[in-house]
Amino acid sequence: MDVSLRAVAPAGLSVLPVLTARRRVQALCALMAAALIGIVLCLQYGVEYIPPVELARILMNPGAAVDSAAGVNPATIVWEVRLPRLLLAYLVGASLAAVGVALQALLRNPLADPYILGISSGAALGAALALKFGLVWAIGGFTAVQLCAVIFAAATIAATYRIAVADGRIPVQSLLLAGVIINAILSALILFLTSLSDSTSAFRLFFWLMGNLATIGYDGLGVLAVIVSVGIGVLCTQGRNLNLLSLGEDPAQGLGLDVEWIKRVIFVTTALLTGVVVAVSGLIGFVGMIVPHAVRMVLGPDHRLLLPASALVGGTFLAVADTVARSLLAPMELPVGVITALCGGPFFIYLLMSHRKEARNEVIG
Amino acid sequence: MLEDCSLDVHDGEILGIIGPNGSGKTSLLKLMAGLLRPQAGQVCLHGSDVATLSPLEMARLVALVPQESQVLFPFTVGELVLMGRFVHQKGWGWESADDLRIARHAMRIMEVDHLAGRTFQALSGGERHRTVIARALAQQTPILLLDEPTAFLDLKHQIEMFGILKALNRERQVTVALVSHDVNLAGQYCDRLLLLHEGKPYRVGSPKDVLTIEHLRVVYGCEVLLDAHPTTGTPRITLPHATARPQLMQS
Numbered sequence: 036m037d038v039s040l041r042a043v044a045p046a047g048l049s050v051l052p053v054l055t056a057r058r059r060v061q062a063l064c065a066l067m068a069a070a071l072i073g074i075v076l077c078l079q080y081g082v083e084y085i086p087p088v089e090l091a092r093i094l095m096n097p098g099a100a101v102d103s104a105a106g107v108n109p110a111t112i113v114w115e116v117r118l119p120r121l122l123l124a125y126l127v128g129a130s131l132a133a134v135g136v137a138l139q140a141l142l143r144n145p146l147a148d149p150y151i152l153g154i155s156s157g158a159a160l161g162a163a164l165a166l167k168f169g170l171v172w173a174i175g176g177f178t179a180v181q182l183c184a185v186i187f188a189a190a191t192i193a194a195t196y197r198i199a200v201a202d203g204r205i206p207v208q209s210l211l212l213a214g215v216i217i218n219a220i221l222s223a224l225i226l227f228l229t230s231l232s233d234s235t236s237a238f239r240l241f242f243w244l245m246g247n248l249a250t251i252g253y254d255g256l257g258v259l260a261v262i263v264s265v266g267i268g269v270l271c272t273q274g275r276n277l278n279l280l281s282l283g284e285d286p287a288q289g290l291g292l293d294v295e296w297i298k299r300v301i302f303v304t305t306a307l308l309t310g311v312v313v314a315v316s317g318l319i320g321f322v323g324m325i326v327p328h329a330v331r332m333v334l335g336p337d338h339r340l341l342l343p344a345s346a347l348v349g350g351t352f353l354a355v356a357d358t359v360a361r362s363l364l365a366p367m368e369l370p371v372g373v374i375t376a377l378c379g380g381p382f383f384i385y386l387l388m389s390h391r392k393e394a395r396n397e398v399i400g
Numbered sequence: 401m402l403e404d405c406s407l408d409v410h411d412g413e414i415l416g417i418i419g420p421n422g423s424g425k426t427s428l429l430k431l432m433a434g435l436l437r438p439q440a441g442q443v444c445l446h447g448s449d450v451a452t453l454s455p456l457e458m459a460r461l462v463a464l465v466p467q468e469s470q471v472l473f474p475f476t477v478g479e480l481v482l483m484g485r486f487v488h489q490k491g492w493g494w495e496s497a498d499d500l501r502i503a504r505h506a507m508r509i510m511e512v513d514h515l516a517g518r519t520f521q522a523l524s525g526g527e528r529h530r531t532v533i534a535r536a537l538a539q540q541t542p543i544l545l546l547d548e549p550t551a552f553l554d555l556k557h558q559i560e561m562f563g564i565l566k567a568l569n570r571e572r573q574v575t576v577a578l579v580s581h582d583v584n585l586a587g588q589y590c591d592r593l594l595l596l597h598e599g600k601p602y603r604v605g606s607p608k609d610v611l612t613i614e615h616l617r618v619v620y621g622c623e624v625l626l627d628a629h630p631t632t633g634t635p636r637i638t639l640p641h642a643t644a645r646p647q648l649m650q651s
Contacts, residue, residue: 051478051482051500051503051504051516052476052478052516052517053476053478053479053482053495053500054479055494055495056494140473143472145472145473275486275489278475278479278483279483279486281471281472281473282469282471282472282483283470285430285435285466286466286469288434288435288455288458288459289433289435289459289462289463289464289466290459290483290484290486290487290535290539291455291456291458291459291460291486291487292455292486293454293455293456294455331473331474335474335475335476335479336473336474336475336479337475337479
């Protein structure tokens with residue numbers, strides 16, 4: 036990792052210790068290399084270990100998977116099981132981290148995550164309804180559960196927006212409160228549905244809510260990749276605007292930012308991404324909160340680097356976490372949410388305590 | 401908060417806005433910066449209504465230094481001052497050599513260049529304030545609005561602050577409007593003073609006309625002593641010795 040990114044320039048030099056385009060490219064290339072290494076490692080590990088040489092041979096011959104009849108064929112494992120799941124994990128992790136970065140700046144709240152505005156609960160309610168009524172149809176590689184989740188997420192976005200908007204403005208505090216309230220109402224509805232369900236569908240719903248990365252094929256992955264790329268791409272163009280927005284609305288507007296417009300762009304983009312991601316993977320906690328923090332600590336708060344870097348790190352983190360989740364107690368699979376929460380929870384506590392310490396120091400100093 | 405407020409700020413002057421707590425000074429400044437919209441009436445800038453200008457157009461004309469600034473994320477002084485160049489950047493927003501030079505210069509003027517790599521949170525109150533003023537200078541606007549520019553500054557930096565404002569005003573024809581609680585400094589350096597009283601302009605004019613014992617008694621509700629600054633001759637206000645009010649201490 037490029038440690039010199041935020042190095043202090045000696046006094047007198049006309050160099051400012053700030054991010055430049057060149058340093059950004061260097062850092063992102065390093066992270067991409069790390070992501071590639073992570074993916075290759077994840078492809079090797081699982082119930083069955085695949086040595087690097089054999090993995091290389093398998094990746095060179097995409098057609099080999101079709102020949103296999105039995106499930107034990109390593110080529111089938113790589114092409115039909117591990118790779119699609121890994122790509123899904125990567126897309127989901129990248130989206131959650133990117134959304135987390137954007138929402139932390141928009142809401143000026145370092146503890147914000149993609150689920151804070153209630154969109155995820157909307158998606159979860161949609162999924163819960165589909166599971167409850169046993170919808171089994173599928174369109175374009177997506178199951179009824181996923182599509183219902185997306186539709187309900189969209190409805191929740193509209194509702195949150197409608198509640199928060201006042202006089203053509205969206206006060207960030209109203210947005211946050213609207214999100215919290217919607218979250219509470221929808222969670223209650225999900226609990227209500229669960230209480231009406233028999234134990235089998237209740238368990239399926241519970242498992243879905245914990246987050247799962249297994250249920251999508253290459254067709255769906257293609258669609259998802261396009262949506263995620265567009266979403267993260269839009270957020271990446273907002274780097275400079277997010278820098279200003281994170282200073283607060285008045286200072287940002289004073290510096291020339293069209294605050295109301297940018298808030299809408301960020302809200303709608305992050306909400307749509309969250310809805311889609313939750314629909315395909317359920318609620319995978321902590322990725323959207325700890326990754327932005329960890330990356331910010333190392334690379335600094337400039338969103339022009341922070342956002343793409345967090346996306347890369349978030350994707351790699353979730354891919355690795357999922358590999359751990361399916362290998363740790365193999366052949367039994369842990370929900371990936373358990374791994375991310377076990378990594379994220381302690382980090383969250385550490386963060387909270389160091390924040391409190393800072394606040395204390397400020398009072399004393 | 402403000403009513404019946406009709407005011408002309410002249411091109412190229414330094415206007416001081418004074419008045420007691422809650423008299424609407426900050427609101428007036430925010431109205432002038434376009435951050436607040438008037439419920440009735442309008443704020444005009446070079447003949448066009450502020451409400452019709454985009455934030456970008458506004459920020460090319462007016463820079464505002466708020467009373468207090470909070471920065472949530474660990475941005476450095478250098479990064480923050482460079483953000484003042486936002487309005488002048490094009491395309492995907494990487495700073496040009498010009499932007500870096502201007503930001504560096506603004507930091508040198510405000511004596512924060514040696515802090516360039518420090519995070520904002522690690523600074524003292526005065527250093528923070530100087531950083532935000534440096535950012536406003538980097539914005540290079542013809543109009544500069546400041547809310548309590550000297551509130552957190554030590555004596556040396558108070559004098560320097562007004563020296564810098566004077567220099568900007570004289571050499572670059574920057575129009576300055578500032579809110580201050582320090583009536584003496586305001587009277588000493590401002591071309592005109594606006595005295596606000598309960599949300600209305602009470603007096604506008606030269607410091608000599610505005611800073612009188614009678615006006616201050618009405619507006620601030622207290623007696624003051626008035627004489628002249630020993631070298632400039634501008635009005636100098638001194639607070640009389642307060643007598644203890646023991647009845648306040650009895651529960």
